[in-house]
Amino acid sequence: MLFNSIDFAIFLPIVFVLYWFVVNKNLKHQNILIALASYVFYGWWDWRFLALILFSTLVDYGIGVSLGKEHNLNRRKILLWISILVNLGFLGFFKYYNFFIDNFKSAFTFFGSAINANSLNIILPVGISFYTFQTLSYTIDVYKKRLEPTKDFISFAAFVSFFPQLVAGPIERATNLLPQMLSKRQFEYNDAVDGLRQILWGLFKKIVIADNCATYANLIFNNSADYSGSTLVLGAVFFTFQIYGDFSGYSDIAIGTSRLFGFKLMQNFAFPYFSRDIAEFWRRWHISLSTWFRDYLYIPLGGSRGGTWMKVRNTFIIFIVSGFWHGANWTFVIWGALNAIYFLPLLLTKRNRQNMEVVAGDSYFPSKKEIGQMSLTFSLTVIAWIFFRADNIEHALNYLREIFSSSLFSIPLYQGVNFLKVLFPLLLIFITIEWLGRKREFAIEKVKIKFRPFRYLFYYSLLILIYWFASENVDQQFIYFQF
Numbered sequence: 001m002l003f004n005s006i007d008f009a010i011f012l013p014i015v016f017v018l019y020w021f022v023v024n025k026n027l028k029h030q031n032i033l034i035a036l037a038s039y040v041f042y043g044w045w046d047w048r049f050l051a052l053i054l055f056s057t058l059v060d061y062g063i064g065v066s067l068g069k070e071h072n073l074n075r076r077k078i079l080l081w082i083s084i085l086v087n088l089g090f091l092g093f094f095k096y097y098n099f100f101i102d103n104f105k106s107a108f109t110f111f112g113s114a115i116n117a118n119s120l121n122i123i124l125p126v127g128i129s130f131y132t133f134q135t136l137s138y139t140i141d142v143y144k145k146r147l148e149p150t151k152d153f154i155s156f157a158a159f160v161s162f163f164p165q166l167v168a169g170p171i172e173r174a175t176n177l178l179p180q181m182l183s184k185r186q187f188e189y190n191d192a193v194d195g196l197r198q199i200l201w202g203l204f205k206k207i208v209i210a211d212n213c214a215t216y217a218n219l220i221f222n223n224s225a226d227y228s229g230s231t232l233v234l235g236a237v238f239f240t241f242q243i244y245g246d247f248s249g250y251s252d253i254a255i256g257t258s259r260l261f262g263f264k265l266m267q268n269f270a271f272p273y274f275s276r277d278i279a280e281f282w283r284r285w286h287i288s289l290s291t292w293f294r295d296y297l298y299i300p301l302g303g304s305r306g307g308t309w310m311k312v313r314n315t316f317i318i319f320i321v322s323g324f325w326h327g328a329n330w331t332f333v334i335w336g337a338l339n340a341i342y343f344l345p346l347l348l349t350k351r352n353r354q355n356m357e358v359v360a361g362d363s364y365f366p367s368k369k370e371i372g373q374m375s376l377t378f379s380l381t382v383i384a385w386i387f388f389r390a391d392n393i394e395h396a397l398n399y400l401r402e403i404f405s406s407s408l409f410s411i412p413l414y415q416g417v418n419f420l421k422v423l424f425p426l427l428l429i430f431i432t433i434e435w436l437g438r439k440r441e442f443a444i445e446k447v448k449i450k451f452r453p454f455r456y457l458f459y460y461s462l463l464i465l466i467y468w469f470a471s472e473n474v475d476q477q478f479i480y481f482q483f
Contacts, residue, residue, distance in 0.1 A: 003202075019033055019261055031158045042163070045126050046125070059082075060160070063083045064156075065149055067139075083136065087135060094125055096328045130169050134173075136296070137175075137292065164258045164263075185261070185262030191259045194259055195258070199252065200459065200462055204462050206478070209241060216234075217242050228407035232403050237382060246479045247286070269285065270287065276359060277354070279347075280356075316340045323337065331392060334393060358438055359438070383400070
């Protein structure tokens with residue numbers, strides 16, 4: 001079920017009414033409703049994969065209970081590894097089986113041998129990368145004794161399958177979300193209003209910004225051989241805003257929806273395109289995944305505590321694994337490695353934590369230095385996104401080769417794109433609103449329009465734009481559903 005669909009527009013109010021007006025006096029009944037609603041939400045896409053998420057829930061619940069009773073270190077390690085192997089085993093099979101088989105066959109062919117190994121027609125379960133990491137965080141935290149295991153299966157099942165963030169995050173930690181499942185929730189009017197406001201902004205990002213950028217980005221990337229370098233630059237910029245609007249828009253809708261039910265999820269995006277260096281970018285982009293890899297992979301590997309070699313090694317590992325997490329394609333691995341290359345100079349010169357505060361925190365406008373830093377960081381990010389979007393490495397290299405040719409200085413010309421009349425003004429409005437709201441959790445959290453009619457005019461304008469463009473791009477899937 002898509003957030004930007006009629007189905008969800010009907011589903012959400014029904015669950016909301018049942019949650020606050022029918023089962024509101026009983027915590028267990030509320031959690032049962034959340035779990036059932038989450039399974040309906042997930043099964044709407046493909047009911048066959050409900051068994052997969054249920055099995056993962058049963059395994060990690062059982063292992064958590066066993067870890068709570070077991071004090072022998074070796075047996076605790078065995079339990080932890082069972083959870084890791086089961087969860088990553090499912091993830092590896094559904095997401096990477098064909099990738100490894102195809103590359104295995106290619107390697108043997110390269111060395112003059114041929115092997116018979118058939119690929120499988122595997123459907124990737126939506127959200128498997130997200131809920132797998134969420135359940136793993138629970139088992140690891142219980143193993144490390146950061147969290148007491150729960151014996152409440154219903155609450156645990158609701159935590160694993162919580163529908164607002166089930167298929168594309170944020171990847172919630174058990175230490176944050178599970179205690180909320182176990183605690184009585186009270187309806188808070190102000191939280192609900194903030195939630196609706198965040199949902200509104202998320203829908204605007206997705207339907208008005210991302211889907212419009214997608215039209216142009218797809219046209220240019222899918223026909224990149226026909227265009228000049230200057231046009232390809234625009235295509236890459238379109239995709240840069242598409243993926244941000246699409247993914248951060250999903251996160252805003254997920255977080256806002258959670259607020260309607262009395263839950264507080266972690267912030268997943270913090271205006272990353274206003275970053276002044278790549279280190280700051282990665283503190284602001286897909287925060288739930290970045291911090292997950294930091295806490296459960298980078299720090300256990302030694303982090304940046306060792307010598308230069310260890311710092312370099314761990315940096316490349318975390319970025320390449322992050323890239324591979326996104327999909328079974330070498331383009332994602334290159335994307336991750338490229339970001340590691342961007343990040344290393346900052347780490348080795350100990351400047352990776354120099355921009356911790358919001359840019360231009362005491363001013364409406366950035367300084368010339370900050371403009372230069374943001375422009376450089378944005379440009380490097382755009383180049384990396386080309387590998388992320390390209391069909392394969394050859395496509396990406398050809399795309400970049402044309403950009404850095406003499407045609408870069410030509411006037412971008414292409415048919416079928418109403419850029420100046422529609423998308424350019426929309427992007428300017430979007431960037432302006434994001435800049436003005438960069439100190440908040442989301443851009444329109446606190447709209448500084450004191451005259452109430454104008455403030456409501458602003459909200460209704462967003463609604464009209466969402467309705468207008470939704471009718472043109474019906475039920476466009478979110479990019480991160482494929483991950």
